[in-house]
Amino acid sequence: MSSNGAAARSGASPARTRSRVRGRLAAPVATRANALHPGAWWLWALGLGTAASRTTNPLLLGLLVAVAGYVVAARRTDAPWARSYGAFIKLGLLVLAIRLVFAVVLGSPIPGSTVLFRLPEVPLPDWAQGIRLGGKVTAEGLLFALYDGLKLATLLICIGAANALANPARLLKSLPGALYEAGVAVVVAMTFAPQFLVDLQRLRRARRLRGRPDKGIRGLAQVGLPVLEGALERSVALAAAMDARGYGRSADVPAPVRRLTAVCTLGGLAGVCAGTYGLLAAQGAGFGLPVLLGGLALALVGLWLGGKRSLRTRYRPDRWDLRAWLVSASGVAVAALMIAAASADPAALHPGVVPPTAPELPLWPAASVLIGLLPAFVAPAPPRASAPAPAEARATGPVQGPRRKEAS
Structure with a gap:
């Protein structure tokens, strides 16, 4: 009673208040000002990929693919790079097929007693012991290859989700100052290759319209010369623009700082490689995460010290806001919970192959994978094209105007 009276005195009904609250909590439409930081998408995708590397359960791997696909479908834009997700799915299926073919032709390290069929075996010399071509193909070996191929395909699909959601130009723009030159080179290559x-x-279309050949050595030579000339002109113009803006300037840095930068950068990269290998390997979960975190800390210190050489400003930098923290934290949470599940109950995440057992869906690892759906609700939604007018309205619209004019 009092709450309704207060709402009435304030001039706002409870339904209107609830709609306002829902409007504030709903994800806004993405613009240049509130677009999600591309690094958040990559952290989210790498978290899903790390979770996929900790299991061979096909049900969990399928759930990870479904989560990545739903987020891509909900938050993908119409940009050209957003169409790469389908290519990564096809690449994952190709990797799975190649893994199965290798298991059939080259055999499998998993011993099995259920023989499906036999291939003609090619005798190999003594120095090739441990390798065989052909022979018996067992159900256990094929099942192991299927689980392994599914894990690799899921990793590729997670990387494809990051490629489809993150703007590559904005990601390179967000690089630290120590990687500025490399970022500029990649941006220039990405800009000039489509233009080429x-x-x-x-030029080939223009030659066909004039009835001139555009194929063969002669056509290629006559078309290639104007294209190379245009590329050279754009390169000279870009070099002049970069020189006018002071590209390549660097500040004076003392020699001890340069040496410390090199040590931190190289040591950090080595730690990141060793930690990543430990996380992806089945036996390295204990040392993988501490080594990875230590390598990341050293690499960040090296990049921060190396950025002091770069004298530049950044136009309209991307902000790392609350939504970026939520998106990246969802991927990290999925990876951390899956690593914990792999240590607590490894049998649930790795179904038996010898003898073959039907995979079961563990409840709390599956629930942890569903945390990866958070970006579909908190990330800014891409702008949607307006729906076309109905066919009847389009058919009757142009006719009603003149009729009303004639009647008047």
């Missing part, structure tokens, strides 16, 4: 193909298609 567009010029090539335009």
Whole structure:
């Protein structure tokens, strides 16, 4: 009674208040100002990939693929790089097929007693012991290859989700100052390669319209010269623009700082590689995470020290806001919970192959994978195209105006 009276005195009904609260909690439409930081998408995808590397359960791997696919479908834009997700799915299926073919032709290290069929075996010399071509193909070996291939395919699909959601130009723009030159080189290559193909298609189309050949050595030579000339002109113009803006300037840094930067950067990269290998390997979960965190800390210190050489400002930098923290934290939470589940109950995450057992879906690892759906609700939604007008309205709209004018 009092709450309704207070709502009435304030001039806002309870339904309107609830709609306002829902409107504030709902994800906004993505614009240039509130777009999610591309690094958050990569952290989320790497978290899903780390979770996929800790299990061979096909049910959990399928759930990870479904989570990544749902987030991509909900938050993918119409940009050209957003269409790469389908290519990564096809690449994952190709990797799975190749893994199965290798298991059939080259055999499997898993011993099995259920023989499906036999292939003609090719005799190999003594120095090739441990390798065979052909022979018996067992159900246990094929099942092990299927689980292993599914894990690799899921890793590729998670990386494809990051490629489809993160803007590569904005990601390179967000690089620290120590990697500024490498980022500029990659951005220039990404900008000029599509322009080169567009010029090539335009010139070939123009030659076909004039009835001139655009194939063969002669056509390629006559088309390639204008394309290379245009690329050279753009390169000279870009070099002049970069020189006018002071590209390549660097500050004076003392020699001890340069040596410390090199040591931190190289040591951090070595630690990241060793820690990543430990996380991906089945026996390295104990030392993988501490080594990875230590390597990341050293690499960040090296990048921070190396950034002091770069004298530049960043135009409209991407902000790491609360939504970016939530998206990246969801991926990290999925990875951490899956690593904990692999240590607590490894049998549930790795179904038996010898003898073959039906995989079961463990409850709390599956619930931890569902945390990866958080970006589909908190990340800014891509702008949707307006729906076209109904066919009847389009058919009757242009006719009603003149009729009303004639009647008046």
